[in-house]
Amino acid sequence: EADIYQTPRYLVIGTGKKITLECSQTMGHDKMYWYQQDPGMELHLIHYSYGVNSTEKGDLSSESTVSRIRTEHFPLTLESARPSHTSQYLCASSELGSGRARETQYFGPGTRLLVL
Amino acid sequence: ELKVEQNPLFLSMQEGKNYTIYCNYSTTSDRLYWYRQDPGKSLESLFVLLSNGAVKQEGRLMASLDTKARLSTLHITAAVHDLSATYFCAVGGMNRDDKIIFGKGTRLHILP
Numbered sequence: 001e002a003d004i005y006q007t008p009r010y011l012v013i014g015t016g017k018k019i020t021l022e023c024s025q026t027m028g029h030d031k032m033y034w035y036q037q038d039p040g041m042e043l044h045l046i047h048y049s050y051g052v053n054s055t056e057k058g059d060l061s062s063e064s065t066v067s068r069i070r071t072e073h074f075p076l077t078l079e080s081a082r083p084s085h086t087s088q089y090l091c092a093s094s095e096l097g098s099g100r101a102r103e104t105q106y107f108g109p110g111t112r113l114l115v116l
Numbered sequence: 117e118l119k120v121e122q123n124p125l126f127l128s129m130q131e132g133k134n135y136t137i138y139c140n141y142s143t144t145s146d147r148l149y150w151y152r153q154d155p156g157k158s159l160e161s162l163f164v165l166l167s168n169g170a171v172k173q174e175g176r177l178m179a180s181l182d183t184k185a186r187l188s189t190l191h192i193t194a195a196v197h198d199l200s201a202t203y204f205c206a207v208g209g210m211n212r213d214d215k216i217i218f219g220k221g222t223r224l225h226i227l228p
Contacts, residue, residue, distance in 0.1 A: 042220040
């Protein structure tokens with residue numbers, strides 16, 4: 001069973017506020033990812049990291065930033081929330097190893113964000 | 117650039133019937149994943165397929181991979197209502213650092 005946690009699980013916030021979505025995993029995985037997903041729709045990769053001090057932008061420009069100071073922690077920050085940011089945010093992690101089976105992504109429970 | 121296409125995107129079927137979801141991808145890959153997502157929930161890993169001809173089964177679900185055709189299938193046998201969910205396939209590139217690309221998902225609704 002995967003041990004990957006996200007907080008908060010639900011967040012309602014006003015436009016213009018700065019928010020940070022937390023993601024932590026206890027599996028020692030090197031790779032971590034943030035996806036944005038509208039209900040029932042496809043996943044959009046917004047940021048990923050292959051290890052400490054490594055971060056890359058994904059395919060979706062989301063006006064967010066991430067940091068990876070510790071292996072287990074990969075927070076996502078929105079500097080100024082907008083209604084268009086309303087969505088579900090999923091964090092995932094996987095090993096960066098020679099065995100490809102270990103590269104299965106394990107997903108956190110998600111954060112549902114509503115920006116008013 | 118790796119692209120992943122699933123079809124159908126929506127599927128409504130009767131309990132007891134068999135059906136197949138298809139996942140095509142555009143460039144060479146040797147790792148393919150199937151996930152399930154229930155409404156309002158996160159993604160749950162179902163299968164990992166790592167070689168040509170790989171077949172895995174779990175209950176009424178069976179996944180297979182044909183790397184030459186760049187095709188994976190998820191077959192549902194004698195569907196039951198509990199299998200209603202959205203199913204995603206995801207494909208990784210050949211290099212270790214390649215991103216995993218997800219398909220758009222197949223929303224499966226099984227009618228009692």
